[in-house]
Amino acid sequence: MFLKRPYTALLFVVIVLSSACSAKFARLQKKGTTEEKYAAANEYYKKGDYYKAGLLFEEIIPLLKGDSLAENAQFYNAYAQFQQKQYSMSSYLFKSFYATYANSPMAEEAFYMYAYSTYKDSPNYNLDQTNTLTAIDALQTFINSFPDSKYAQNCNEHLLDLRHRLEEKAYEKAKLYYKTSGVTIVNFKAAVVTIDNFQKDFPDSQYNEELSYLKVQSQYDYAMVSFENKQKERFLDVLKFYEAFIDAYPKSKYIKQAQKAYDGANKELERLAKQEQELKELKAKQAAEAAKADTATKG
Structure with a gap:
């Protein structure tokens, strides 16, 4: 009970002071010059x-x-x-300041804070990355404009972080296409194309080994569900992707799985070659019989 009284009194004082401050601020807003x-x-x-x-x-x-x-x-x-933490607003205001006061002693800092605000406003990798691209452009523009700035190192660190987010986003997108590739034939092709784009955009990524294997597997699955007149070309791509995978990662933990796709593609190519040869022989036989029949008719 004795402890509650000082606490209650202190709370009362805080409330009174807070109310007084609020009233003072309101008067300032209303009547202040x-x-x-x-x-x-x-x-x-x-x-x-x-x-x-x-x-x-x-x-x-x-x-x-x-x-x-x-x-x-x-x-x-x-x-x-x-x-x-109103980063969208601060980004806009710092950018407006720089545009208005480009010759100000604070202009460089304002430009950096514009770029830094866009960086802070960039979402996690699993969300839409439009703001991330805006932030990358702002940071890179700052570095190009002020290469010797004391903020340049910070910008480079922010750029690495943002590019890593894009890498994570692209990786998840490629994996998603692979995981859903059984839904439609379009997804099989999309998985291959997305992985190919990832490898071009992020050649040094830690995910390239896994994705190189998934590219082999996705292409094999794609070829398997394709129309027969498209299969030969697509199974040949399986062999090409496999060879690139083995050259890049000769000791990969995915080699056994990739080997199965490679062997499967070779077996399908043998089947298609045999089928093509049989069809060729059938056509030759039919042509010979037609010629024989035509000779007999003329005779």
Whole structure:
């Protein structure tokens, strides 16, 4: 009971002070001059109250156009949004600042913060990566524009992270096509094409060994469900993909599985060759019989 009283009193004091601060802020918003709001916004910012700082900066920026304070207000308003993790908004505001004050001493930092905000706004690899591509473009543009900047190393690290996300996304996409390849023949082909694109885009990826095997298997499955007049060409691609896989990964843990697809493709090619030869012989026989019949008729 004795412990509860000081706690209750302290809570009461906090509530009163909070209410007083809220009332003071409301009066400032309603009756404060532009200069008073600017000074208060800076104080709130220094204290880490980025929400109130941002509200005041937003109010006074339209009134400071052409004023020497407008530059600082816009710069710190962008930071206030960033500190609240409003990365989409901070990205927009930093980019606008750079476009407006390209010759400002803060322009380089603003451009970096625009790129960094887009980086922070980029989603995990399993989500849509449109923002990731935007962030990569922004970071690369910064490096190209300011190659000797103190922020360049940070940009390079962010780029590596974002490219890894794209790699993970592309890998999952390739695996998904492979896993669903039994649904339609289109998915068989899509698996092969997607893996091929992955290998071109990420030649040094740790996933290339697994995907090289899946490319062999996907092509074999694709050939198996193809129309017969397309099978020869597609089984020959199985052999080609297998040979590339073996050359690149001679000690791979997937060799046995890939060997089965390779052997299966060879067996199918032998069947098709035998079938083709039989058809050829049949046509020759039919042609000979037709010629014999034609000679008999003329005689």
